[in-house]
Amino acid sequence: MATKKTKKETESVAPAMPAANAQPTTPPPQGQAPAAPDLTIADLKNIGTILDVASTRGAFRANEMATIGLVYNKLQMFLARVAPETKPEDNKTATAPAPTAPGK
16 A cells, blocks of 8 residues: 655755844834944954954855955955054153254
């Protein structure tokens, strides 16, 4: 005796997974604007570090490296323009030449 499987029995349906970047769709209260996302200079520096580490570990294919490199370079140029310079202050007394008296 042969059993006949129905289409419903043979198909497997994966449960619906919410998207990883899905945001709740709750509207903001009346009279309030939605909060702006906080993205700081430190976050951008971390993204640069992530790109560097991922490329070092071989996370990208060869044909993707040019695009990743362009994005990384643009990010570094942007950070160089907007990030405050964090050079250590030089000790001016140690590096400055001794003043000379005028006329001597």
